[in-house]
Amino acid sequence: MGGYGFYVWGSYLVALITLGGEVVLLIRRRRALKRKVQ
Amino acid sequence: MPSRKLNWYRYASPAAFYPLAGKLIPWFAIPAALLFVVGLYVGFFIAPTDAQQGDAYRIIFIHVPAAWMGMLLYVLMAVYAGIGWAFNARLSSMMASSLAITGALFTFLSLVTGSLWGKPTWGTWWVWDARMTSTLILLFLYVGFISLQAAIDDVRRADRAGAVLAIVGVINVPIIYFSVQWWNTLHQGATIRILNKPSMAPPMLAAMLIMLAACWLYSIAVVLVRLRCIIREREQNATMIAAASA
Numbered sequence: 213m214g215g216y217g218f219y220v221w222g223s224y225l226v227a228l229i230t231l232g233g234e235v236v237l238l239i240r241r242r243r244a245l246k247r248k249v250q
Numbered sequence: 251m252p253s254r255k256l257n258w259y260r261y262a263s264p265a266a267f268y269p270l271a272g273k274l275i276p277w278f279a280i281p282a283a284l285l286f287v288v289g290l291y292v293g294f295f296i297a298p299t300d301a302q303q304g305d306a307y308r309i310i311f312i313h314v315p316a317a318w319m320g321m322l323l324y325v326l327m328a329v330y331a332g333i334g335w336a337f338n339a340r341l342s343s344m345m346a347s348s349l350a351i352t353g354a355l356f357t358f359l360s361l362v363t364g365s366l367w368g369k370p371t372w373g374t375w376w377v378w379d380a381r382m383t384s385t386l387i388l389l390f391l392y393v394g395f396i397s398l399q400a401a402i403d404d405v406r407r408a409d410r411a412g413a414v415l416a417i418v419g420v421i422n423v424p425i426i427y428f429s430v431q432w433w434n435t436l437h438q439g440a441t442i443r444i445l446n447k448p449s450m451a452p453p454m455l456a457a458m459l460i461m462l463a464a465c466w467l468y469s470i471a472v473v474l475v476r477l478r479c480i481i482r483e484r485e486q487n488a489t490m491i492a493a494a495s496a
Contacts, residue, residue, distance in 0.1 A: 214299065216306040219370050223309045223363040224290075227316070230359050231468065234352065238475050245482050 264341050264481040271474045279471035285464035293457035300454075309367040310454075315462040317360035319469060320388060321423050323353030327395070328416040335413035343409035344484065346416065347399055348477040352469050354392035361385055372436055380429035381437035384422060391419035405484060 213220050261267045293311040300307040327349040334343030364382065365375045376382065395412050402408035430437055450458075 213308075214304040214306075216304060216370055219306055219366045220308050223312055223366045226362050226366070227312045227359055230355050234355055234472060238472060238479070241479050242475065245479055249482070249486070 262339055262341055264344065264485065267341055268478055268481050271478050275471050275474050278467045278474070282464050282467035282471055285460055285467060289457055289460035289464050292453060292460060297453040297457050298451060303371055306367065306370045307454075309363055311457050311461045313360060313363040313367055314458055315465040316356045316363060317385065318462060319465050320353055320357035320360050320385070321426060323349050323356060323469060324388060324392065324416075325420060325423055327353055328420040331409070331413035331416040335410055340484075341481075343413070344477055344480045345473070346409075346412065348473045348480055350392055350395050350399075350412075351476065352472055354389060354396065356465070356469075357385060357389045357392060361389065377436050379436045380433040381426065381435050384426040384429050387422055388419075388426060391415070391422060395419075 261270060289311065293308060297308070299305055327346045330342045330349065331346035333339055334341075334346060361382070364385075368377075369375050395415050398415055399408045399412045402411055429435060
């Protein structure tokens, strides 16, 4: 990455954590809701 | 012959929209995942290194779509909140609540990736520049909307209060967009304009547009999943309240 690896990979890591985290939390919320209904 | 005309108003009801949303989710989630892979491949393996910024520019493939999504989702949130408030449409208010978290996350992502891009290109993580400050205000508006709704127990009152904040805050979106033209900012001007030819290499533009499409489809999928959760939670609470008061 021509010396910019920290900034470039850092950006995509933050994106993965943010968007991946949203998906994980949504799945957990949906499961908790299903358990509550049952 | 029976009429095949669809009654779209039927889907304004949360109960009717709930199964439709469930059917739609995979149609957005799977293409979103595929487009993320294609967009990153084009961005990292096909797009050339920039003559001025080197490889640091590759941050744009996530930064620009995140910034656009932050603004677009805010406008959508304000529109849905406004419709919910004006027409007492419950599903619209639920949609606004569902959009808020995804919009806030994209705005947060645009600020962080912008900062990570700013350090190697401008030599600083942050400046109180018009574009960055107005984007930070957008994040505060999202956080305000989410907090306000969470702080009010009565759902209908929470929706109305949120709608007022969302509608007032929408003025910030054109300020963000035109900030680079109205003020002398450190942030660069728009590279892509509707009427002018883009000032970037076609593979760079392709990667950015593919990532933008991926972010759009991702947003629709997660917003629909969250909307289904909100519908279930609210309908369940309404049933419990009705049972308790009977």
